[in-house]
Amino acid sequence: MRLSRRDFLELMLAAGAAGGLGGSGKTLAGSRSGSSDWREIPQDFYDVPRKGNVHLLHFCDLHGQLKPVHFREPSVNLGLHDFRGEPPLLVGKALLRHYGLDRFSPEAHAFTHLDFREAAEYYGRVGGAAHLATAVKRARAERPGALLLDSGDTWHGSGPALWTEGQAMADFQKQLGVDACTGHWEFIYGDERVQELVKDLEGAGTRFLAQNVVDRDWLDPIFDAYTLHEQNGVPVAVVGQAFPFTPIANPGYMFPQWSMGHRLERLQEQIDKARGEGAQVVVLLSHAGMLTDMAYARQLRGVDAILGGHTHDPVPYPERVTDPDGEPTLVVNSGSSGKFLSVLDLEVRDGKIRDFHYRNLPIFANALEPDPDMRSLVDQAYAPYQERLSEVVGEVDGVLYRRGNFNGTFDEVLARALIEGRDAEVAFTPGFRWGPSVLPGKVTFEDCMNQTCSTYSETTRQEMTGEQIKHILEDVANSIFNPDPMLHRGGDMVRTAGLRYAIDPTRQMGERISDLEIGGEPMDPKRKYVVASWADVNEPQDGPQAWDVLADYFREHQAIRVEQPYIPKLKGVSDDNPGLAV
Amino acid sequence: MSSIRARATLTDGVAEVRALISHPMDPPDEESGDPGHFIQEVTAEIGGETVLHAHWGPSISPNPLVEFSAEAESGETLRISYTDSQGETDSYEMELS
Amino acid sequence: MNPQQVDTQRRKVLSGALALGGISTAIGLGILAPSRALAKWQEQAIMTTSLEEGLSQALGGSSYQESDKVQLDAPEVAENGETVPVSVETSLPNVESITLYVTENNAPISAVFELGSRARPSISQRIQMADTSEVVALVKSDGKLYGTSRQVQVTVGGCGG
Numbered sequence: 001m002r003l004s005r006r007d008f009l010e011l012m013l014a015a016g017a018a019g020g021l022g023g024s025g026k027t028l029a030g031s032r033s034g035s036s037d038w039r040e041i042p043q044d045f046y047d048v049p050r051k052g053n054v055h056l057l058h059f060c061d062l063h064g065q066l067k068p069v070h071f072r073e074p075s076v077n078l079g080l081h082d083f084r085g086e087p088p089l090l091v092g093k094a095l096l097r098h099y100g101l102d103r104f105s106p107e108a109h110a111f112t113h114l115d116f117r118e119a120a121e122y123y124g125r126v127g128g129a130a131h132l133a134t135a136v137k138r139a140r141a142e143r144p145g146a147l148l149l150d151s152g153d154t155w156h157g158s159g160p161a162l163w164t165e166g167q168a169m170a171d172f173q174k175q176l177g178v179d180a181c182t183g184h185w186e187f188i189y190g191d192e193r194v195q196e197l198v199k200d201l202e203g204a205g206t207r208f209l210a211q212n213v214v215d216r217d218w219l220d221p222i223f224d225a226y227t228l229h230e231q232n233g234v235p236v237a238v239v240g241q242a243f244p245f246t247p248i249a250n251p252g253y254m255f256p257q258w259s260m261g262h263r264l265e266r267l268q269e270q271i272d273k274a275r276g277e278g279a280q281v282v283v284l285l286s287h288a289g290m291l292t293d294m295a296y297a298r299q300l301r302g303v304d305a306i307l308g309g310h311t312h313d314p315v316p317y318p319e320r321v322t323d324p325d326g327e328p329t330l331v332v333n334s335g336s337s338g339k340f341l342s343v344l345d346l347e348v349r350d351g352k353i354r355d356f357h358y359r360n361l362p363i364f365a366n367a368l369e370p371d372p373d374m375r376s377l378v379d380q381a382y383a384p385y386q387e388r389l390s391e392v393v394g395e396v397d398g399v400l401y402r403r404g405n406f407n408g409t410f411d412e413v414l415a416r417a418l419i420e421g422r423d424a425e426v427a428f429t430p431g432f433r434w435g436p437s438v439l440p441g442k443v444t445f446e447d448c449m450n451q452t453c454s455t456y457s458e459t460t461r462q463e464m465t466g467e468q469i470k471h472i473l474e475d476v477a478n479s480i481f482n483p484d485p486m487l488h489r490g491g492d493m494v495r496t497a498g499l500r501y502a503i504d505p506t507r508q509m510g511e512r513i514s515d516l517e518i519g520g521e522p523m524d525p526k527r528k529y530v531v532a533s534w535a536d537v538n539e540p541q542d543g544p545q546a547w548d549v550l551a552d553y554f555r556e557h558q559a560i561r562v563e564q565p566y567i568p569k570l571k572g573v574s575d576d577n578p579g580l581a582v
Numbered sequence: 583m584s585s586i587r588a589r590a591t592l593t594d595g596v597a598e599v600r601a602l603i604s605h606p607m608d609p610p611d612e613e614s615g616d617p618g619h620f621i622q623e624v625t626a627e628i629g630g631e632t633v634l635h636a637h638w639g640p641s642i643s644p645n646p647l648v649e650f651s652a653e654a655e656s657g658e659t660l661r662i663s664y665t666d667s668q669g670e671t672d673s674y675e676m677e678l679s
Numbered sequence: 680m681n682p683q684q685v686d687t688q689r690r691k692v693l694s695g696a697l698a699l700g701g702i703s704t705a706i707g708l709g710i711l712a713p714s715r716a717l718a719k720w721q722e723q724a725i726m727t728t729s730l731e732e733g734l735s736q737a738l739g740g741s742s743y744q745e746s747d748k749v750q751l752d753a754p755e756v757a758e759n760g761e762t763v764p765v766s767v768e769t770s771l772p773n774v775e776s777i778t779l780y781v782t783e784n785n786a787p788i789s790a791v792f793e794l795g796s797r798a799r800p801s802i803s804q805r806i807q808m809a810d811t812s813e814v815v816a817l818v819k820s821d822g823k824l825y826g827t828s829r830q831v832q833v834t835v836g837g838c839g840g
Binding site for chain 3: 596600622628631632633634635636637638639640641642643644646647648649650651652653654
Binding site: 476478 | 755
């Protein structure tokens with residue numbers, strides 16, 4: 001495979017040029033006031049000429065967001081050990097520098113947190129099923145037969161997704177014409193419901209692929225592992241890999257008979273089998289997270305591209321990883337919340353990939369006409385719930401966001417809501433990477449749902465010893481900061497209120513957390529503290545739902561000041577880490 | 583119905599056996615004095631010959647699963663049996679093919 | 680993120696080991712069933728909290744030689760500490776037994792498998808783990824003990840995604 005950066009550089013030059021000319025009039029969206037440094041979206045932004053003969057369209061981690069949203073990319077996404085300064089663990093200007101992106105280009109807004117509020121107001125919302133559908137249709141019109149692949153975390157994350165137990169999202173996938181998908185948060189609806197929706201999808205030609213989900217006793221596969229398609233005479237296999245740690249990260253009791261894990265041996269067998277059946281191109285549709293996908297690429301033979309999700313790390317350009325045979329594997333992640341559509345064109349000749357062309361297209365809602373059919377599907381999905389979701393519960397004077405290794409501003413509000421609403425000394429709220437951002441102004445009940453909704457969002461109030469509290473911090477840190485990406489379970493550091501700590505993420509399990517203070521006093525390992533939390537994965541709970549606790553907090557306080565979120569004292573990480581911008 | 587279920591595949595003179603036993607494997611509890619209820623011995627025979635004799639402690643998982651392989655011929659009988667800490671026993675037989 | 684759940688499980692597995700430091704006390708309490716005709720070594724080895732004592736009784740010794748001819752397969756992170764799948768395989772000759780133990784479990788020895796002459800030296804078993812621990816597989820081959828170990832993490836879970 002000849003993997004030049006040619007097209008990428010061409011694209012960047014084009015984007016720079018268009019921005020540089022400014023006021024040419026040939027633009028799709030952006031403020032016309034001229035007061036902003038941000039450059040307008042060029043008119044040809046979504047013109048992606050077809051190249052090659054195998055075409056893949058990809059998105060991931062939509063998290064139930066059928067309508068356009070804002071989503072602030074992280075300002076803290078640390079790369080440690082071998083991964084310091086390596087994609088996808090780059091933020092802000094370091095990311096722009098790495099990819100040669102212009103500071104005030106539309107891409108700079110899409111891929112970074114820089115001047116988020118101003119840029120978000122300038123470019124408007126991103127994603128939305130109807131806008132994504134238009135982008136998909138345009139890409140497909142250019143490339144008949146292109147495969148549309150979805151890495152999962154589609155069925156969950158919004159009120160309509162939850163209240164229809166995923167049906168609204170399956171309907172969206174069918175309408176969009178998704179060819180294949182895999183899963184993670186899909187499983188929170190329980191084994192029976194997943195099977196129902198998978199059957200529904202397959203009836204419409206959308207395949208649910210997950211080679212690593214097996215019966216825990218007999219190891220029989222639960223889902224199909226791969227499918228074979230032909231594009232322009234080239235047989236293409238798509239192999240599915242669900243999130244390997246779902247039974248740990250989410251309530252395993254919802255699907256007690258299913259075991260997951262990486263299962264790389266079986267994965268290799270499936271790849272070999274697909275090759276044996278004639279596949280000339282093998283694509284792994286993965287929900288393992290980008291760094292883990294890159295670790296897969298180093299271990300698996302015969303994979304041409306990994307189109308992955310889970311860690312919500314959009315990349316402007318694929319990573320090229322060398323497999324054990326010395327062959328390259330392209331690794332891509334298409335961000336989250338409907339914000340991106342990846343277009344990957346492969347040039348295949350004589351059974352080999354000779355070149356590739358890639359764009360990770362940001363979906364700017366103002367620059368894409370909504371697809372009427374998809375818009376009516378979304379309107380129907382929302383109709384029964386619109387009144388409830390539209391309730392204004394309060395307002396804020398700053399941006400609410402979650403994504404980042406440590407507390408986001410929305411987590412601060414949620415954690416305070418837990419302390420107040422559940423009368424606790426300490427609050428824990430999971431470091432989920434989903435949940436759109438909210439610009440200053442009104443906050444609705446929908447915003448509360450988007451931050452908290454799941455099938456196990458009941459809040460908890462319990463006593464924990466200081467030692468147990470520290471153990472939780474250590475346990476989560478040992479996942480996200482583990483030097484071995486095969487052990488990453490995804491998510492960010494657990495968010496906290498009522499406590500302060502120092503963290504050295506470069507150290508080992510049990511040694512990362514220090515200087516733990518609770519209520520302003522040094523933590524007493526034996527003392528019991530009242531801890532409020534939500535989303536217990538071990539057993540069903542019956543406390544008030546997290547969205548109600550959060551919405552009640554807004555209703556009670558009405559106008560909320562948004563302050564800098566709490567970031568623990570960082571040790572062992574230098575200020576110039578390219579994954580750190582604070 | 584037996585509390586034991588097994589699957590066996592016979593390839594090139596070797597049987598690979600996977601057996602699942604429905605059993606609580608409830609460990610003893612020191613505090614309450616509850617003696618628990620767990621399997622202590624499992625025996626597998628092929629053609630009347632013992633191929634496996636397992637001694638289990640209470641830290642074997644509930645509904646235990648054991649996998650082993652042994653030389654075997656088509657038509658031979660596989661017999662799996664266990665005895666638990668309350669003296670209860672069960673067995674399962676299948677013909678290998 | 681509920682440590683109480685983890686604790687319940689941990690206590691069960693730990694107390695399953697009786698934590699009494701000796702088998703005689705356990706029998707005295709009626710916790711074990713001495714009437715059952717198990718060989719003495721089995722009760723003592725499997726139920727004891729002392730790894731060394733247990734291994735000596737079951738295998739005639741507790742020290743082993745590290746060997747790459749013993750392959751131990753276990754997940755790096757357990758999906759569920761209550762059921763951790765573990766497999767042992769060896770290319771060593773004349774294997775009499777395969778033993779599995781978990782150093783951090785209070786009753787460390789999970790199982791001793793005595794193999795008949797027709798058995799292949801390959802065993803899989805699901806075990807309970809109270810906490811993150813080394814899991815050790817011992818193979819008795821030609822009267823000598825060989826072994827290997829792997830760490831398995833038991834996590835509080837949650838927070839994914």
